Amino acid sequence: MKSEEIRLAIISWARNNGILSDNVPIEAQGDLKLVPFDSEMTEFFRTRKIIRVEADGRRISIFSRLPIAVKKREALKEVFEKAYAADRLKLTVDSSKPFKVDQAVQAYGRFEPIRKHKGALCCGSSIGLGNQRNAGTLTALVSSEDGRTLGLSCNHVIGGCSIAQPGTPVVSPGIQDVSVENNNIVVIGDYLRPAKMAQGLPSVTKYHDNRDLACFEIRRKVKITSLQGSGKDSYDTPTVYADVKLGLPVKKWGRSTGLTHGEITYVGKSKRPEPIDYNVTCYYGPMNSQTFKGTVYYDEVYEITPVGPPFSLGGDSGALVVTDQPDKTEKVVGIVIAGERNKSIVLPLKAALRELKLKLLSGYKL
Numbered sequence: 633m634k635s636e637e638i639r640l641a642i643i644s645w646a647r648n649n650g651i652l653s654d655n656v657p658i659e660a661q662g663d664l665k666l667v668p669f670d671s672e673m674t675e676f677f678r679t680r681k682i683i684r685v686e687a688d689g690r691r692i693s694i695f696s697r698l699p700i701a702v703k704k705r706e707a708l709k710e711v712f713e714k715a716y717a718a719d720r721l722k723l724t725v726d727s728s729k730p731f732k733v734d735q736a737v738q739a740y741g742r743f744e745p746i747r748k749h750k751g752a753l754c755c756g757s758s759i760g761l762g763n764q765r766n767a768g769t770l771t772a773l774v775s776s777e778d779g780r781t782l783g784l785s786c787n788h789v790i791g792g793c794s795i796a797q798p799g800t801p802v803v804s805p806g807i808q809d810v811s812v813e814n815n816n817i818v819v820i821g822d823y824l825r826p827a828k829m830a831q832g833l834p835s836v837t838k839y840h841d842n843r844d845l846a847c848f849e850i851r852r853k854v855k856i857t858s859l860q861g862s863g864k865d866s867y868d869t870p871t872v873y874a875d876v877k878l879g880l881p882v883k884k885w886g887r888s889t890g891l892t893h894g895e896i897t898y899v900g901k902s903k904r905p906e907p908i909d910y911n912v913t914c915y916y917g918p919m920n921s922q923t924f925k926g927t928v929y930y931d932e933v934y935e936i937t938p939v940g941p942p943f944s945l946g947g948d949s950g951a952l953v954v955t956d957q958p959d960k961t962e963k964v965v966g967i968v969i970a971g972e973r974n975k976s977i978v979l980p981l982k983a984a985l986r987e988l989k990l991k992l993l994s995g996y997k998l
Contacts, residue, residue, distance in 0.1 A: 635687035635721065641666035642685045642694065651677035653697060656684065657834050657905060668715035669708065676704045683728060690721050695728040730907040730927060731970035731977055733788055735766040737808055737947030740889045745809040747862035747885070752855040752997050753804055753820065754862050755869060756885025756951065759783075760806025761790055762819060763915045767806025769887040769950035771967055772869045773858045774847065774990040782847045782990065783821055783856070785950035786969055791826040791846030792914035793924035798823055802848045806887075806947075820856065821848040827984045831926030834905045839929035843984035844908075844949075844969040858996035860952060861885035867954075867962050871992045873982050874955045874963035876934060882965050883956035886948030893956055894943040894976065896965075898935035905929040906977065908970055934966055934978040944971030953978050964992065 640662030646652035648664070651674060680696040687693075692712070700708075705725040712723040745758035745767065755773065760766045768789030774782050783802070787793055790802050800823045805814050827843035850856060858869040866885075874880065880896045900906060906929065913923045936943050936953070944951060948971055954962040966978040985991065 635690065635692055637662065638666050638692055638716075638721070639685050639687040642692070645669070646677065646682045646685075649674045651680075651682055653681045653683045654833060654835070656682075668711050673708055673711070676700055676708065680727075690719070691724060692721060693724040693726065695726055697727065697729070699727040700725060730909045731972070732909045732911070733949070733970050734911040735764070735808075735913070737767050738888050738945040739947070740942055740945055742890070743888075744890065745805045745814055745887055749857050749859045749862050749866065749998070752857040753818075754857055754859045754866065754885075756861045756887070758805035758809045758887040758947070759785060759790065759802055759820065759950075760808065761792065761796060761823065761914070762801035762803045762807070764792070764913070765807050767808040767887060767947050769948055769968070770804070771950045771952045772860075773850075773856065773993040773996050774985065775993050777989050781850050781993065781996070782824065783850050784845065784847050784990075786967065787826045787829050787844045787846040788910055788912050788969075789846075789950050790823055790848055793910050793912050794826045794829050795922050795924050796823055796914045797916060798825060809887075818854070819851065820854045821850040823848045825988070827987050829928060831910070831924075831928050834929050837929070839905055840931045842928055842930050843987065844928070844930075844979060845967065845981070845984045845988070847988060847990065855997070857998060858993050859998055860954070861891055865891050868994045868998060869952065869992055870954055870962045870964050871994050872961075872963050874965050876965055876980075880965070881939070881956040882936060882953050884944070884948070884951040884953045884968060886944055886951035886968065888945045888947035889942055892941055892943045893939045894936040895939055896934050897937045898933075900933050900935075905931055906933040908977065930979060932980055934980070936976040936978055937974065938976075942971065942973045944968045944976040945973070946971070952981075
């Protein structure tokens with residue numbers, strides 16, 4: 633018995649019984665005879681809703697929007713594994729909530745929002761919009777088709793989820809990081825444009841095009857470099873993309889956690905659109921603002937589990953993730969868009985840059 637057949641069967645069973653979340657994409661109809669759960673067990677999910685079902689080898693995983701009582705989880709597991717004892721299949725029932733992205737930031741260990749190399753601002757430093765109390769991470773430098781040097785970060789950091797006005801100053805450090813210790817605010821550029829980013833259910837929006845990425849034009853006299861981080865552990869921004877797979881060791885420099893290391897533990901494409909909840913406010917003047925609040929879905933994401941300290945926290949959004957293999961040159965993996973202590977969400981970068989007609993820069997003012 634193939635676990636993928638059972639996964640499709642459970643999704644069909646959940647949809648037929650009204651216990652599947654509305655945002656789960658429609659897939660091929662599964663054989664309902666493969667589902668061993670009775671009507672009483674169907675009710676376990678009535679107010680919880682199943683948001684996804686995964687098949688990984690001999691393990692089937694059911695994720696609900698809200699947690700299910702331990703005894704109910706054990707009952708589901710017992711019935712399922714008894715039915716598929718001959719196939720040695722196992723069942724996991726767990727809950728999974730969307731990441732929430734807002735303007736809150738965090739820090740871990742020694743906090744250094746600004747990193748410099750020979751007086752130039754390094755990638756991995758704190759940036760944000762000049763009229764918004766936020767802070768994120770400078771991803772990298774890129775070149776445009778007409779030869780201009782631009783900067784990158786997440787759309788929700790410098791583009792307000794596509795509602796910021798073009799021309800709004802981008803500053804370093806981000807306004808939320810301004811303090812007595814970090815009191816030298818520099819306007820490093822002006823917000824230019826975002827990649828596509830639209831909220832809405834996967835069934836009604838073209839979520840395949842969603843990218844949490846935006847760019848800004850760097851002002852002429854600003855001292856800035858393509859170096860990621862500072863000191864002996866810094867490295868130049870790579871321009872070659874990695875072949876991303878499970879178990880790949882990675883690293884990044886970010887505003888909140890500095891240099892951290894992790895491992896890719898999930899590579900998702902299309903079958904499981906990843907929901908991210910956003911709540912970001914943009915200001916157009918003292919009395920004029922707009923808030924982007926909603927869920928955006930992404931069809932390809934990488935999940936990273938930390939090796940040691942948290943891989944990313946609030947404020948690391950925009951950090952460039954690269955491979956971390958000894959004696960090998962770093963390669964591009966993607967961009968951090970959300971993170972917590974045990975997991976970070978990373979989006980691929982190549983397609984988004986192609987959409988914006990941009991190319992990563994390396995060797996810039998090292």
